[in-house]
Amino acid sequence: MASAAPGGAAGHGHGDETAYGKPGDPKKPSRLVQVVMSERDGKMLFIPDRIEVRRGEQIKFALRNNGELDHEIVVATLEDNLKHAIAMQKNPDMEHDDPNAKRLAPKKTGEIVWAFTKAGEFDFSCLIPGHREAGMTGKVIVK
Numbered sequence: 118m119a120s121a122a123p124g125g126a127a128g129h130g131h132g133d134e135t136a137y138g139k140p141g142d143p144k145k146p147s148r149l150v151q152v153v154m155s156e157r158d159g160k161m162l163f164i165p166d167r168i169e170v171r172r173g174e175q176i177k178f179a180l181r182n183n184g185e186l187d188h189e190i191v192v193a194t195l196e197d198n199l200k201h202a203i204a205m206q207k208n209p210d211m212e213h214d215d216p217n218a219k220r221l222a223p224k225k226t227g228e229i230v231w232a233f234t235k236a237g238e239f240d241f242s243c244l245i246p247g248h249r250e251a252g253m254t255g256k257v258i259v260k
Contacts, residue, residue: 136194137239137257140216141230147177154180154188154221154243154253161248163190163241166255172236174259178229182221188243189220192231192257195240198249205244220245233259 133139141147153164161184170176182188191198205211212220219227233239236259243253 134234135217136197136235137192137217137237138231138233138235138259141175141177141232143177143230145175147175147230149177149179151179151181152190152241154182154190155184156186156251159251161186161188161243161251161253163243163253163255167258168255169258169260170233172259173232173234175230175232178231180219180221180227180229182223182225185223187220187222187245188248188253189218189245190229190241191218191244192229192239192241193217195238198240198242198244202242202244202246202249206246209246233257236260 148170150168155162155164168176178190180190191201193201217229217231219229221227239257239259241255241257242249
């Protein structure tokens with residue numbers, strides 16, 4: 118199992134805090150945010166591609182791939198995602214099942230529960246080669 122950790126290092130253990138937060142607790146209340154992945158008019162996208170949260174808020178991302186291709190979502194800093202995208206170019210079949218990442222086949226659903234513990238602007242991207250470049254990226258603004 119490959120990791121979505123920065124630089125391809127070992128995966129995050131449950132409860133490990135990062136620059137962009139920590140894995141959420143599914144037993145605690147979360148705000149539900151639905152995120153759809155798809156392709157349209159030659160572009161790949163997330164709907165919505167901008168999400169605002171309060172510092173300390175736990176979010177349950179309800180994910181749905183409405184596209185015809187596999188897609189994934191990796192929540193991290195922009196720097197971490199850009200580094201990880203380079204690793205994905207070398208290993209495009211890398212699959213993620215980390216607390217901050219989920220890959221979905223077409224027409225499938227999944228979820229990520231994440232606690233945003235620090236204020237800032239964070240990235241979510243599909244790091245399958247070519248997808249981020251085709252527009253499949255978004256921002257989480259933590260206030």
